Amino acid sequence: MPQFKPFKGVRPTEETSQNFVTLAVNQYSKEELENYINTKDNSFLHVILPTWDETIKDSKEKFKKVRENFEDFIERKILTQDKSSFYIYQVIQPDGRQTKGLVGLVSIEDYKNNKIKRHEETIERRVELFADYLKESHFHAEPVLLTYKPTQRVDLLIDTEMKRKPMLKVSEENGVQHLLWRVDNRLNLKQFKESIENLNELYIADGHHRMESSERYTQYATKNSEDEVYGNEAFNYTLALLVSNEDLIINDYNRLIKDLNGLSSQEFLSALEEYFEIIPKKDELTVPTKKHHLVLYLDGEFYSLFVKNNILTTEGLSELDTYIFEENVLKPILNIQDSRKDSRVHYEKGTRSKAGIEALKNKVDHSEYKAAFAFYPIDVKDLQLISDLGLKMPPKSTYIEPKPLSGFPVFDLNE
Template structure:
């Protein structure tokens, strides 16, 4: 059973929580980064600014400056250091969609032993870059997103805590409402801990590279530090656990730059060998269910239903992105590796017609020849893929919530 542990979180005080907490730095353009640090003096980005600013410092020196910046922040009246706590986070979108989760610590040994399961491969270079970053800054500012099969008892425990006033509550520029509750009562902590630790398995929903980097960092610390034990801080990583019932999973779609020298009629004929095809005209539509793919080509929409005889691979045949790779990309378009082929592009969906209209607009603009779109992957299929030890094709899902950076911080060195 995976461990789940409270921790002494570092938080911005309530008055600046909305200014301090940010999106992940990867989600900002260079121009946006400059604008944010110029206009918002309380932003968490000021702490990690050395990582992207131009200077003569070596990479390790820049990272150590980040660690120094956090220690300086801790000395100010703008920070709080909590007693051991869990945290309940809730996101409320302008559409009124809500999702909540519990933030705590999970142990790297559980991940290494397969008790925390993954569904994506990681890139070694990216893993090592972040592991090196951790070995210099020694803190986590953003949790890995994990999911678990829905449990009513955990819901009730969160309901009780959320009746109290949050320690942070604010809206971001997109009008998303963010709220955070601190759980510090010993009995309540134990009840949450016991409820989570009854699970045999937790699943990574988002943050595969951060989890793998944390393992590399943990192993390095265990080798370097004399007298190191499994209970030391650097063997844990911060995680947000969200029920698979509440997890928001959006579609992730594809744009094609060419049809591999096929004309439209030839392409549709080849598709008809694997799919039942219905022309839908000029009106956008959203796929009705799993195994119903959408195509936009030459100003028209087509609804494609996978023929049952093509559903032959256990687990992976539940994924329309896998079927698309095996039935369309590889045999018809000769795109053998979608991760590196520049003839294909990925476009994030919205879970509704707005995402489909975005595909239409890009194809109509002439840069792309066609667009394919999918019904979102179900959370139970994500779990099934992980249980079978299989991996999804790249960009199969867009999962929310996207944890904020700096809302809670976990120090890896006591």
């Protein structure tokens, strides 16, 4: 059963929160980052500004400067540190969709022992870069997103706490609201801790690279500790947001293809017929309606592709349309053998609606892409099945929400 611990969160105050918290840095373009830095003050992006400061050549110095900025924000009381707490985090979308979860610390040892299960391969370069960042900055500002099979006791505890007024409330420009409650009552802390630790396992929904980098940081901190290491030190844990799989929102992740590997459109469709039942939809905007229903957009027309049963031969992975697409379309027909590196395939986040299909159509009609494939969102139960079997999904199989804000709250590894 996985460990779950409260921590002394570092967070903005009610007065500074709206300006301080931001989206994760990779959610901004270079131009948006520059505009944000130049037009706003005292945000999390100002804390991590040295990471893209081209006047600082040594990456270690960049990350040290981030730590200095973080401590300066605490000293100037832009940030404050709580006593040991759990936090409840809720996200409310403009369309009324809501997700809620519990923020606390999970054990790196549990991750190593597969009590925290993964479903995605990581890219070494990204893992090493963030591990180097942690070695100098010594804080986590965004949690790994974990999910668990629903349990009534945890839901009841969270719902009870949420009857109180939230401690912090922040609104994005697009209308998305982020609310935070703090749990610091000793009895309530004990109840939350015991309820989570009664779960058999946790699953990584989003944040595989962050989790892997955290393990590297733990190895580094253990090796360089001047004191004997007992396992309860802060560096043996990482920040996590735990969300029931019933609250998790999994969106589709679609594919744009630059060329048909020398095939004509008709030859391409004929090759697909080996693996799919194909129903032409002409110019009717078509959305996948269920698992194993893909949609192709090619030469101004839509096609519904239904997976043939005879190719569903691989346990676990055959539940994933992205895997079926990799093994039966990308590799044998388009000769795209490594979709992580081949520039002929591009990944496009979906919206679970016609708006996402319309966006794919526009990119094919007005840019360099020859075709688009749309997928039905992967079911969270299939994500957990892949993790339980020790398998890995193809890259960009899911786009998962909620996407927590940066700095809401922060886990200081020097606490």
